[in-house]
Amino acid sequence: MALILAALAVLAAVPWFGSDVLIQFGINALLLAVLAQGWNIIGGYTGYASFGNSVFYGLGSYGVGIAMAQWHLPFPVGLVFGVALAVTFAVLLGIPVLRLRGHYFAIATLALAQVMTAIVSNVGLAGQNIGLVLPPLNNDPLFYELSLGLLVLATLTVFWLTRSRFGFGLIAIRENEEGAEVMGVNTTLYKTMAFALSGVFSALAGGIHAYWVTFIDPESAFDISLNVKMIIMAVFGGPGTILGPVVGALSLSAISEFLSSEITSLASLFFGIVVVVAVVLMPRGLADMLRRFRKTGWRYFAENIRTHRL
Amino acid sequence: MDLLGQVLINGTLLGGLYAMMALGLALVWGVLNIVNLAHGAFIMLGAYVSLYLFTYLHIDPFLGLPITAAVMFAVGYCVQRGLLNLIVRAPMFNTLLITFGLEVVLTYLAQLAFSADFRTINPTYAGDSIVLGPVVLPLARLLAFGVAIALTVGMWLFLLHTKLGRAIRATAQNLVAARLYGVEPRHLYAVTFGIGIALAGAAGGLYGTVSQINPYIGAALTAKSFAISIIGGLDNPLGVIVGGLFLGILESLTALYIGPTYADVASFGVLVLVLIVRPTGLLGKAA
Numbered sequence: 001m002a003l004i005l006a007a008l009a010v011l012a013a014v015p016w017f018g019s020d021v022l023i024q025f026g027i028n029a030l031l032l033a034v035l036a037q038g039w040n041i042i043g044g045y046t047g048y049a050s051f052g053n054s055v056f057y058g059l060g061s062y063g064v065g066i067a068m069a070q071w072h073l074p075f076p077v078g079l080v081f082g083v084a085l086a087v088t089f090a091v092l093l094g095i096p097v098l099r100l101r102g103h104y105f106a107i108a109t110l111a112l113a114q115v116m117t118a119i120v121s122n123v124g125l126a127g128q129n130i131g132l133v134l135p136p137l138n139n140d141p142l143f144y145e146l147s148l149g150l151l152v153l154a155t156l157t158v159f160w161l162t163r164s165r166f167g168f169g170l171i172a173i174r175e176n177e178e179g180a181e182v183m184g185v186n187t188t189l190y191k192t193m194a195f196a197l198s199g200v201f202s203a204l205a206g207g208i209h210a211y212w213v214t215f216i217d218p219e220s221a222f223d224i225s226l227n228v229k230m231i232i233m234a235v236f237g238g239p240g241t242i243l244g245p246v247v248g249a250l251s252l253s254a255i256s257e258f259l260s261s262e263i264t265s266l267a268s269l270f271f272g273i274v275v276v277v278a279v280v281l282m283p284r285g286l287a288d289m290l291r292r293f294r295k296t297g298w299r300y301f302a303e304n305i306r307t308h309r310l
Numbered sequence: 311m312d313l314l315g316q317v318l319i320n321g322t323l324l325g326g327l328y329a330m331m332a333l334g335l336a337l338v339w340g341v342l343n344i345v346n347l348a349h350g351a352f353i354m355l356g357a358y359v360s361l362y363l364f365t366y367l368h369i370d371p372f373l374g375l376p377i378t379a380a381v382m383f384a385v386g387y388c389v390q391r392g393l394l395n396l397i398v399r400a401p402m403f404n405t406l407l408i409t410f411g412l413e414v415v416l417t418y419l420a421q422l423a424f425s426a427d428f429r430t431i432n433p434t435y436a437g438d439s440i441v442l443g444p445v446v447l448p449l450a451r452l453l454a455f456g457v458a459i460a461l462t463v464g465m466w467l468f469l470l471h472t473k474l475g476r477a478i479r480a481t482a483q484n485l486v487a488a489r490l491y492g493v494e495p496r497h498l499y500a501v502t503f504g505i506g507i508a509l510a511g512a513a514g515g516l517y518g519t520v521s522q523i524n525p526y527i528g529a530a531l532t533a534k535s536f537a538i539s540i541i542g543g544l545d546n547p548l549g550v551i552v553g554g555l556f557l558g559i560l561e562s563l564t565a566l567y568i569g570p571t572y573a574d575v576a577s578f579g580v581l582v583l584v585l586i587v588r589p590t591g592l593l594g595k596a597a
Binding site: 043049096097099100102103104106107108110111112114115118119121122129224228231232235239266268269271272273274275276279280283305307308309310 | 397529
């Protein structure tokens with residue numbers, strides 16, 4: 001606990017001693033961590049592999065973009081608008097799509113993300129495929145602290161999940177949905193709420209990002225590869241744990257930042273290799289590896305392969 | 311009316327090729343329960359194999375298809391045997407993630423090897439077409455369509471009537487029972503994945519004769535293949551043909567009547583609708 005608070009204090013102090021580059025890297029990494037943590041609620045705890053969380057992120061970006069660029073409203077109103085869009089989306093489309101299981105759910109959400117990108121690029125209010133330009137605000141430390149605050153909020157929410165009736169309901173759904181239903185869990189309500197909650201954090205991250213970069217277009221706001229990135233970060237750290245997604249996101253961001261500054265063209269290639277190797281050797285994430293490695297040592301990796309191979 | 315006729319023809323020809331692209335994905339998904347996010351990247355690789363055969367060895371892209379398919383079969387066999395077999399029993403996320411990682415690796419390796427430029431496989435007859443009354447049939451597209459349909463039907467007959475095909479179907483139904491009857495699953499999984507990738511590679515070779523290729527075309531083709539497999543169902547190659555034709559025609563009609571930018575909305579919108587209403591596909595068996 002003390003360790004976490006100390007780490008948090010260091011993170012919060014970065015704008016006072018860090019370079020501009022470090023602060024900018026920090027904003028990106030923290031927002032990705034928020035996305036991974038948001039995904040953790042629906043993917044890690046509820047067990048529904050959403051490939052559509054980029055829609056929430058995009059709706060959050062556009063909420064802020066439309067409010068500020070088209071209606072000249074202040075940033076917080078934009079955030080609220082974005083969150084409202086995301087929750088509406090989660091409820092309207094979540095209820096039918098959350099009836100699907102496994103791969104089918106993953107693919108339906110992936111398709112939804114594609115549909116949303118295409119629809120938004122045809123909406124006049126959203127600037128079609130040209131995009132929207134927001135009023136600039138040159139204050140990186142502010143955006144950094146906002147992102148950090150959001151990450152803390154998301155993580156506290158997940159912490160609360162692990163000790164609340166709602167959270168136990170989600171875990172019950174993940175482990176055995178029919179069983180949870182029989183035990184009196186209103187699975188439709190719980191799943192929809194988890195999807196919406198996951199969406200709220202993603203939308204807030206999108207909103208902050210939009211104001212920070214001051215420009216949004218459908219390609220970047222609804223970036224499909226963002227889905228995969230947040231899942232990889234959550235799974236790399238440890239899905240269904242409180243700190244796993246945060247650790248996963250921050251460490252993978254650091255690796256990929258380091259690689260792209262050293263060997264630009266090979267960074268993406270290397271990222272792909274890291275993902276492949278990590279899935280084979282530590283399929284339950286860093287959190288599980290750190291816990292077990294002390295006991296079993298290097299055999300940990302061999303045992304993972306033995307359990308999962310054909 | 312002539313315009314509509316031409317659009318329907320274009321959609322049909324495109325649909326045949328789409329069907330073939332999706333066939334390998336549906337096979338691997340249906341039999342091995344692996345949702346291969348790298349499928350489009352293998353289509354892209356197949357296109358480059360065909361391109362290189364044509365450019366350096368002057369092998370006609372249609373006559374060279376067996377070579378492309380054989381090369382891609384070997385690639386697929388090794389990937390399954392060496393990598394995917396290691397995680398077959400891991401949770402679902404992990405198979406999605408590993409094939410995604412594979413997609414990234416293949417895409418960037420292709421970029422290093424072939425550069426990011428747009429290329430086309432351009433045999434001398436590429437511009438020729440057959441005029442049939444009011445409509446025009448581009449020769450390359452017509453050939454690609456014919457080969458795609460022939461291979462898809464051939465795949466169906468193979469699964470139904472050969473010993474290997476039966477073993478593959480038996481594995482899809484019950485791995486444990488199949489093992490008891492002497493099926494070696496590690497080899498069989500690799501063969502099945504190899505066949506799926508060979509089909510993807512051949513589809514890529516055909517795609518390269520009618521469209522431009524570059525290392526990044528994979529992701530969009532994977533998404534289309536998903537749409538077709540889901541619309542058509544996973545348990546029947548004929549369903550995949552119907553799904554492919556449906557998607558090709560739907561995209562062409564949407565582009566004509568609503569606007570080209572809505573083509574993707576239509577195809578993915580239909581995918582979501584089909585999933586919600588009938589998750590096993592329009593032609594698939596009810597779960």
